[in-house]
Amino acid sequence: MxxxxxxxxxxxxxxxxxxxxxxxxxxxxxxxxxxxxxxxxxxxxxxxxxxxxxxxxxxxxxxxxxxxxxxxxxxxxxxxxxxxxxxxxxxxxxxxxxxxxxxxxxxxxxxxxxxxxxxxxxxxxxxxxxxxxxxxxxxxxxxxxxxxxxxxxxxxxLGLPVPMSVTSGLNAIAHSIEALYAQDRNPVTSMQAVEGTRALRDALPVIVADPLNEAARSEALYGSWLCGAVLGTVGMSLHHKLCHTLGGSFDTPHSETHAVLIPHTAAYNAEAAQDALSPAAELFGGEIGGGLWDFAKSLGAPLALKDLGLSESDLDRAAEIATQNPYWNPRPIEQDAIRALLQDAWAGNRPT
Ligand code: NAD
Incomplete structure (x- = not known):
């Protein structure tokens, strides 16, 4: 229904x-x-x-x-x-x-x-x-x-450098992952989110292998339009809050931060938003967090916050800021669990 x-x-x-x-x-x-x-x-x-x-x-x-x-x-x-x-x-x-x-x-x-x-x-x-x-x-x-x-x-x-193409594409996918479980989602935004993610999942590996491939570049741009559209239409949750915290208070780079965090934030919400996320999980081998991490790794994306200039000693404060005035999220925001998420993302561990 x-x-x-x-x-x-x-x-x-x-x-x-x-x-x-x-x-x-x-x-x-x-x-x-x-x-x-x-x-x-x-x-x-x-x-x-x-x-x-x-x-x-x-x-x-x-x-x-x-x-x-x-x-x-x-x-x-x-x-x-x-x-x-x-x-x-x-x-x-x-x-x-x-x-x-x-x-x-x-x-x-x-x-x-x-x-x-x-x-x-x-x-x-x-x-x-x-x-x-x-x-x-x-x-x-x-x-x-x-x-x-x-x-x-x-x-x-065509000239968008491959590392930027990869992190920017994962930034777009992150909009769609959060749109899938947004409280104010609707059937159209969910379709856009799945299709946008599908387009980028198909296009990014081709772009990494062949950056001048115009068909793959078109497919990625099509996917990014759909992912951007849902970002503008429904509310975002934990993932965007964490990215804003790290970018705003610790000056980590925008698209790279999204790329590192999306497997971890998706894994955090995987159980609480299982039904909403299932079409996206299917696109990445059935397991949303680990599947996104494997996909990012296969593209040569950065996997660890420690490589983006964040110190381990920043993680306590990051967890504290990110859990103040949290955005609505399908799973309750627990400071200890967020601190553990940040530790894994900092170290570059595959989320489970
Ligand atoms: P960017 O615009 O900062 O671009 C990064 C670099 O790549 C720049 O030097 C740019 O000139 C260059 N570049 C861009 N396209 C290129 C191309 N095709 N070929 C070669 N070089 C190219 O990066 P971004 O990730 O697109 O944007 C990040 C900024 O956008 C952040 O400030 C973020 O907060 C903001 N943002 C806002 C929204 C919103 O809805 N308000 C959504 C997403 C991002």
């Missing part, structure tokens, strides 16, 4: 396919806009400049200083550039860092955002903005922050 549910979905215009970068100009016009500020990180500046050149008069300029966790001072500089250039929309070309900057500008100006997503993190389809100021991270959920148009062009992901 289908359980009762209430579902709300976010509107989004999704343009998917190799070569769709060429549609940015039409999409700017489609939003009723004339001058886009093109955003990127310093690393993707050349791509942003090439896009701006192809847009001609529709480009108001390039701002290539996007940084991890959307620092407020970077947003303030970008806002000055946006106003000085007379821009009326933004085009964010990149992963979660660049998309975060576009969202922060949209939060302040309500400008339309066209996102060209080049990682698997999923931020492009969520109404969530995480910002940092003076070392403090705050999260905003607001309809203004949701990008209007998302372009998924797999050709732009």
């Amino acid at each position: 289908t359980a009762p549910f209430t579902a709300s979905f976010h509107p989004a215009r999704i343009i998917f396919g190799p070569g769709t970068l060429a549609q940015v100009a039409d999409e700017i016009a489609g939003q009723g806009c004339a001058r886009a500020l093109v955003l990127s990180t310093p690393f993707q500046k050349a791509d942003a400049e090439a896009l701006a050149a192809s847009l001609g008069a529709q480009a108001a300029g390039v701002f290539a200083e996007a940084a991890m966790h959307t620092p407020v001072d970077v947003t303030n500089h970008a806002l000055e550039a946006y106003q000085a250039a007379g821009a009326d929309c933004v085009v964010a070309l990149g992963g979660g860092s660049t998309i975060g900057l576009g969202k922060a500008l949209a939060y302040q100006t309500d400008c339309p955002q066209i996102v060209v997503a080049t990682t698997y993190a999923g931020s492009e389809v969520t109404p969530i903005l995480g910002q940092t100021e003076n070392g403090l991270k705050t999260t905003i959920r607001d309809a203004k922050v949701l990008p209007e148009v998302v372009i998924y062009d797999a050709q732009l992901t």
Whole structure:
């Protein structure tokens, strides 16, 4: 029997396919806009400049200083550039860092955002903005922050380095694992979560062996769209709380932290959420925690928090912070059990 549910979905215009970068100009016009500020990180500046050149008069300029966790001072500089250039929309070309900057500008100006997503993190389809100021991270959920148009062009992901592809793909899978047992899940988000996980499970091994394989890159991007969509639609639990704790208080890198923790958090919830997780467990050999760990290992993903700059002496405090104001979770959050989970993840043990 289908359980009762209430579902709300976010509107989004999704343009998917190799070569769709060429549609940015039409999409700017489609939003009723004339001058886009093109955003990127310093690393993707050349791509942003090439896009701006192809847009001609529709480009108001390039701002290539996007940084991890959307620092407020970077947003303030970008806002000055946006106003000085007379821009009326933004085009964010990149992963979660660049998309975060576009969202922060949209939060302040309500400008339309066209996102060209080049990682698997999923931020492009969520109404969530995480910002940092003076070392403090705050999260905003607001309809203004949701990008209007998302372009998924797999050709732009061919150069995403393999280690980043792997950790970013596991980051996406983590959204879906938590969506499967979310309290506010519905049959559509569960289908999206399983299909997104399936697509990434199939694509990532091919990408590791053959990074320029366009079919696998497309499949991974398709999976990341579905995983991002559920992140934006239903609530997240223990896994995301632990990642926010480690990233926010101990500065561990974003996608790597997700990659290391997801087998352990899935194992923690495996029994309490057995029915909800069973379609995902089937994708990984029947055992969700150990199966995800074996999959991550086969891809060459990092397996241990000790390799991400976390000291063993940080684990007590991490367990304490992560268990304060916990998000809803299918299994009760017990500090001793979380401390044991962190110990295993720190050492790189296979979860049982
Ligand atoms: P990122 O955007 O920081 O990208 C990492 C690096 O890879 C950057 O230097 C980037 O320029 C480069 N890069 C990206 N795509 C590339 C490509 N195709 N080829 C070559 N290089 C490429 O990494 P991310 O993991 O996508 O994003 C992490 C950030 O996003 C974090 O700050 C996280 O909090 C945020 N995030 C937010 C949400 C949300 O819903 N608000 C969701 C997921 C992630």
